[in-house]
Amino acid sequence: MHKALFCRDVQTLWKPWLIFSAILTMYIVVIISMFDPSLGESLNLMMESMPELFSAFGMNNPGATLLDFIANYLYGFLLICLPLVMELIMVNILMTRYLDRGAMAWLLASPNSRTKIAFTQAAALVAAVLVQMAYITAVGIVFAQISFGGELDIGRFLYLNVGLFGLHLFLSGLCFLGSCLFQEGRYALGFGGGLGILFVLFQMLSQVGEEAEFLKYLTPLTLFDPKALAMGETVWPSILALYLGGAALYGIGIFFFGKKDLSL
Amino acid sequence: MSKPMIEVANLTCDYGHGRGVFDLSFTVYQGEVFGFLGPNGAGKTTTIRQLMGFVRPDRGSAKILGLDCFAQSSKIQSNVGYLPGELALMEDMSGEGFLKLIAGMKGLRDPSRMEELCNLFELNPHQRIRRMSKGTKQKLGLVCAFMGSPEILILDEPTSGLDPLMQNRFTQLLLKEKERGATILLSSHLFEETEKTCDRVAILRAGRLAAVEQMQKLRDSRTRSYTFVFPDEQLAQKALAQWGGKGQLEANSLSVTLDNAAGLPELLGIAAECKACDLREKSQTLEELFLHFYGEVQQDA
Structure with a gap:
């Protein structure tokens, strides 16, 4: 890893990080404060009136506890899609815009191997995602304690977030791989963004009806099951698969970047 | 080496x-x-x-x-x-x-x-x-x-x-x-x-x-092209005649191309005598330079 480059990365990433973290904070606070017996009932009524729509977003089982409620309304869709958008933006900042416009030439015209440079950029992305996951975990715990002291099962909530980080390691790895495979911006971002959207759509469709249920085998999002995590079920093999898959995607990206012809 | x-x-x-x-x-x-x-x-x-x-x-x-x-x-x-x-x-x-x-x-x-x-x-x-x-x-x-x-x-x-x-x-x-x-x-x-x-x-x-x-x-081996401007056409013609007629006359200006630097002092002498009032060097394009250089090499061989 290269220190000077990493410092530069931090300077370029903090703004999008802050914006997305602020948006996520807002959602977390709003959703948690909606956990209220009477409001919950009206939400349940709404859900019953349009079950397909709610289940498309993974919100088909609000459950009884605060954790079930959070897992249902936050971890089924919002905390998957919003960070994914941020990851795509960050990959653009760290890799694609340098490659597309040619500024990468300056980084490569230094006594650092391509592998080292790509590794540094990957490390910056993983760090940004990790810090965000830690942050939203903290916000969740603090706000739940303030609003409903003692209601949140903190142990399982942490487990849920360990799973979420696994998923985002995988998704950000996918975006990163795109930037290593393609030099042109639209293909590089199209790869990660396109597959990400496809995976989310597959999951939504698979949750709606039985005809499309097979689609869940075509999306890695299935490996992250927030409700099962919230119930404390043994799902660590699928979480482990996400971590290993994510690490592999980053590794493959760095490997290809080291070998690729670059027109800079 | x-x-x-x-x-x-x-x-x-x-x-x-x-x-x-x-x-x-x-x-x-x-x-x-x-x-x-x-x-x-x-x-x-x-x-x-x-x-x-x-x-x-x-x-x-x-x-x-x-x-x-x-x-x-x-x-x-x-x-x-x-x-x-x-x-x-x-x-x-x-x-x-x-x-x-x-x-x-x-x-x-x-x-x-x-x-x-x-x-x-x-x-x-x-x-x-x-x-x-x-x-x-x-x-x-x-x-x-x-x-x-x-x-x-x-x-x-x-x-x-x-x-x-x-x-x-x-x-x-x-x-x-x-x-x-x-x-x-x-x-x-x-x-x-x-x-x-x-x-x-x-x-x-x-x-x-x-x-x-x-x-x-x-x-x-580079050729040199110069354009002299004279006060009037007569002087320009006089200069051309003195230089032996190898050049292009255009109103009161005369363009001369030299194969090498050897003829330059004489050319400048004539120009001075005919009261040249301006001198411009026409730079050679890369293609001209190339053609001239290799044209010459082939003639030698």
């Missing part, structure tokens, strides 16, 4: 449609300033990309300090200063921030050389790069290339965007670097630009090496 620093052998990189470079071979020796001349699209930048290890050759090899330019590029880069032909800087940064980043990437700790170069080019690095003019960006790029005092400098069209004063400073800097012992490869599409600094030049045409020649030899 001194140590070979850059060795290119049968280098081919085919981009299709006749673009790219084909079967290029040349060597640049230690302490030499080597010019890479060719019109736009001749393959100068393509060759430089190979030297920088951005692209792998289809065939042949490119080596710097005996190391393969693609596989061992990071080892080579600690001895190389590079200026890209198409400047893509990090627009969101200030000039200063960018210089610091590049110094950090190169592992340079002492900023004194960087400051010296900024002063030399009268560059104010505190500006945002986005707001810089093309010339200012070029200066920033030059500071980056030179700040590590590298053994080898690879400069792709280094004077583009610079005003004549700065071009001059750049030439002085290049000569100083040469004195220091640096090996320099620079590309250009103007013969005049390489004339003052280069020891040898390679001429590229359509991706192929047309010639590698000593600058001295090219300079000597």
Whole structure:
């Protein structure tokens, strides 16, 4: 890893990080404060009136506890899609815009191997995602304690977030791989963004009806099951698969970047 | 013979449609300033990309300090200063921030050389790069290339965007670097630009090496075209007659082409006698230079 480059990365990433973290904070606070017996009932009524729509977003089982409620309304869709958008933006900042416009030439015209440079950029992305996951975990715990002291099962909530980080390691790895495979911006971002959207759509469709249920085998999002995590079920093999898959995607990206012809 | 620093052998990189470079071979020796001349699209930048290890050759090899330019590029880069032909800087940064980043990437700790170069080019690095003019960006790029005092400098069209004063400073800097012992490869599409600094030049045409020649030899064999303006047509005609009728008369101006410098004193004498009031040198295009040079060689043979 290269220190000077990493410092530069931090300077370029903090703004999008802050914006997305602020948006996520807002959602977390709003959703948690909606956990209220009477409001919950009206939400349940709404859900019953349009079950397909709610289940498309993974919100088909609000459950009884605060954790079930959070897992249902936050971890089924919002905390998957919003960070994914941020990851795509960050990959653009760290890799694609340098490659597309040619500024990468300056980084490569230094006594650092391509592998080292790509590794540094990957490390910056993983760090940004990790810090965000830690942050939203903290916000969740603090706000739940303030609003409903003692209601949140903190142990399982942490487990849920360990799973979420696994998923985002995988998704950000996918975006990163795109930037290593393609030099042109639209293909590089199209790869990660396109597959990400496809995976989310597959999951939504698979949750709606039985005809499309097979689609869940075509999306890695299935490996992250927030409700099962919230119930404390043994799902660590699928979480482990996400971590290993994510690490592999980053590794493959760095490997290809080291070998690729670059027109800079 | 001194140590070979850059060795290119049968280098081919085919981009299709006749673009790219084909079967290029040349060597640049230690302490030499080597010019890479060719019109736009001749393959100068393509060759430089190979030297920088951005692209792998289809065939042949490119080596710097005996190391393969693609596989061992990071080892080579600690001895190389590079200026890209198409400047893509990090627009969101200030000039200063960018210089610091590049110094950090190169592992340079002492900023004194960087400051010296900024002063030399009268560059104010505190500006945002986005707001810089093309010339200012070029200066920033030059500071980056030179700040590590590298053994080898690879400069792709280094004077583009610079005003004549700065071009001059750049030439002085290049000569100083040469004195220091640096090996320099620079590309250009103007013969005049390489004339003052280069020891040898390679001429590229359509991706192929047309010639590698000593600058001295090219300079000597270059034709010279001058246009004299006289106060009136009679004087112009008189001058033409005295010069033996070899020239083109156009109203009161006379254009004369010399094959070499030998006839110049006599020509100037005649012009002075006929009260010439203006003198212009018509610079030769690269193509003309090339045709003249090789036309002559063929006649000799």
